[in-house]
Each structure stands twice: as C-alpha cells, then as structure tokens.
Amino acid sequence: MRALFAAMMLVAAGCTGNAGFDFIEVHGTLADGTPVDGHKLASTAVVPSLVANLGMVVAVGSPYNGPEDLAGFRVEWQPGNVVAGMSYPSDPVNGPVVFYVATVAPDAGVSDELGSAVNGGTITFTTVGKKSTGTLSNLVLMRDGATLTTVTSGSFQGTQP
DSSP, X not given: OEEESGGGGOOSTTOOTTGGGOEEEEEEEXXXXXXXXXXXXXXXXXXXXXXXXXXXEEEEEEEOOOSTTEEEXXXXXXTTSOOTTOEEEEOTTTOSEEEEEEEEOTTOOSSOEEEEEOOEEEEEEEEOSSEEEEEEEEXXXXXXXXXXXXXXXXXEEEEOO
C-alpha cells in the first residue's frame, strides 16, 4: 500500500512538534544490506490514518535523511484500541496499529515522498496515555516478494496532543 507521505510528517494542526522529546528509533537494514540506525526526534498528532478505513489515529512521524532514498518512519494507532503491555502486528487492513516506511519518490513531483505500510512485525506498547511508548520488532517492508527495508528493533515515544 502506497500513500502520499506529505501528511506523514504531521504538519497538521494539533501537532506536538517534539513535545516531551518524542522520537522514533530504528535499527535495521535496507534491501542491499546498508545499515539503518538512528534515534530521531518525531512529531505527534491526531490525524486521519494514511489507511482511510482506520479513521483518526495518533501518529508519530520522524524524518530520516537516507541512507539512499529513505525519508522517514511513522507509527500510528487507533486511540482506545491499544493497551499497555500488549503487542500488535502492523496491519494496514484492520489496524489498530500501522507502521510505515517513507521513501523519496523517483518522480519528485508535487509530493516527493511516498509512505509504504508494513504488513506484520510486532509493535509492543509499554505505556498508553498522554505519553505513549513502545518497541518495534521485525518490521519488514516487502513489495512484489522483495524485501525493501527491515527494522529489526527499535522504539518510539509520542506525546498525545
């Protein structure tokens, strides 16, 4: 599933900026084995999901400057449908949680970034509330049977606006 990534960076009203030092941290690789490791400040907002059928979600988005065409990551969840101490797969069809990888679009048109939803992996919520935290594990972005990005481990924090 591909969606415009412009909304992904959370420019929408209600964005917390990086209140409470919100972040997304990832450790993994790109398809060619290039390592992706980083702890980047994030923005958090209540916005429409990039998957229309999930409605309004809390989204934490963090830009990354490469390597290669990597542009960022986003984790979003349906408020009230996640519980601290529980794990969820990234499920772009049913939710309640979806993880995205953003890449630079090759055409550099009006929107020069694309967000691709990961199907599977594990997102575990440590806390849920005004400040939500959690871990990321084995999130693999695949297209047409090819692995594009693997997030082996990581974590996130978002302060709900």
